[in-house]
Ligand SMILES: *[C@@H]1O[C@H](CO)[C@@H](O)[C@H](O)[C@H]1NC(C)=O
Ligand SMILES: *[C@@H]1O[C@H](CO)[C@@H](O)[C@H](O)[C@H]1NC(C)=O
């Protein structure tokens with residue numbers, strides 16, 4: 096309610112409300128036996144400092160008895176309504192208090208009115224609803240008619256649920272698992288004669304409800320958990336009770352047979368337990384499971400069992416025989432097979448190829464050589480074999496979490512002679528000339544030296560070996576004029592090949608006084624001089640130390 100003065104000033108519109116009362120009444124619910132406190136909540140504008148008279152009324156069909164009159168701080172003006180027999184009190188703030196509420200209070204006090212009166216300041220009233228509830232205190236009781244039913248397209252009563260008694264009336268809803276059961280239309284055959292609901296009123300005003308669960312029955316209902324949910328609600332207050340319905344079976348033919356294994360990751364040699372199960376009620380019997388009739392068999396698997404299909408046939412009284420199967424999946428990885436030559440000719444092309452099979456499929460094949468990663472691809476192709484291609488090749492096959500390896504030792508055979516022709520010599524008569532014949536070969540080569548024009552065998556060559564590099568060094572001399580322009584040959588043979596190298600000595604001058612080294616590497620004269628100086632210095636130090644020892648020795652001898 097508003098009392099306003101409105102002034103219009105040019106374009107401005109000013110509303111000055113002298114007084115305003117706004118209700119914010121809340122509906123109230125209370126549990127049986129409790130004291131209900133019903134506040135009269137309102138806000139005012141423009142009535143500061145004024146104390147109102149609050150009046151409570153009960154709105155009934157044809158009358159509106161006044162329940163209470165309240166003026167804050169004024170006991171003389173606060174009193175209970177005349178002719179009201181119900182024990183009522185009033186709160187310090189004007190709230191109406193109904194002590195120890197009963198369900199009977201719902202008849203008299205379900206609609207209440209609060210009036211706020213500021214006399215000349217204005218007056219307003221607002222309605223609210225009040226309710227007393229009594230939620231069921233006992234759990235729902237569920238019963239079943241039978242434990243076994245035939246399938247049926249018509250509704251069948253399978254059980255019932257009875258709520259505890261409460262007010263307002265409890266509502267029963269059936270659930271199958273988490274899904275509400277569709278209880279059908281109200282004009283269903285069953286509902287015409289009997290709604291399926293029986294209500295029993297108690298003397299205290301509460302009601303208990305018993306409801307039957309009647310549904311068509313199919314395979315999908317067999318052995319399923321149904322629930323009875325009882326909900327009792329008043330305003331924002333609510334109580335939900337959830338009880339399980341007894342389990343029941345529904346007869347239906349077997350239409351699915353499954354064979355399961357206790358293990359999915361099967362390795363060769365593992366023993367697995369296979370179990371055969373069929374649906375259908377009554378429980379099906381197994382007519383054949385891997386030639387037997389037991390529901391469980393064990394199989395110790397070999398590689399050949401991979402992809403083996405094991406069948407099981409089962410049937411129940413209302414079905415035809417149904418077969419299910421299990422396909423064994425064995426994890427394995429074969430040792431790889433390598434194709435390629437173990438012996439390769441130097442310079443020839445060669446290929447190493449590796450193959451392996453497994454379950455799951457081989458996912459990668461790669462190569463190692465002498466323990467080091469060599470190639471991510473398979474096969475390996477070498478266009479021209481070098482001695483460095485010789486070694487231990489390992490093929491590594493992978494599938495799933497398995498790896499398998501195979502090895503091949505590759506030997507490269509052949510001969511490669513160093514064409515460089517070096518003669519290390521000092522062409523002073525009396526000195527020697529050195530001829531070096533180098534060959535890489537496999538297997539080990541033979542070196543034969545000869546002096547051209549001489550029948551005499553040359554046997555003084557020295558052979559050294561470093562890996563597959565063989566060095567035969569022939570030293571001739573002391574040189575004199577007879578060696579001038581003499582030709583030597585070195586004949587190297589290995590792996591059926593022969594290569595000849597020749598060395599021609601230069602003119603030897605007998606009277607050449609100084610040594611001259613023809614080898615291009617020359618002589619580090621400065622280095623030699625420094626070397627000599629260092630050597631002299633060391634000698635000088637040794638002599639000095641020796642002398643001082645001798646001198647000290649003499650001193651001691653004298654003293655003793
Ligand atoms: C109180 O209840 C009445 C009747 O049920 C309803 O119309 C009204 O909106 C409710 N008021 C509040 C504040 O909830
Ligand atoms: C009314 O209720 C109050 C509070 O429960 C109680 O103290 C009082 O004795 C009751 N009066 C009557 C007359 O029942």
Ligand SMILES: *[C@@H]1O[C@H](CO)[C@@H](O)[C@H](O)[C@H]1NC(C)=O
Nearest residue numbers: 270272273322324335337338
């Ligand atoms: C009833 O209880 C069961 C088991 O606790 C639960 O799965 C189901 O959701 C509940 N139903 C309701 C409507 O609360």
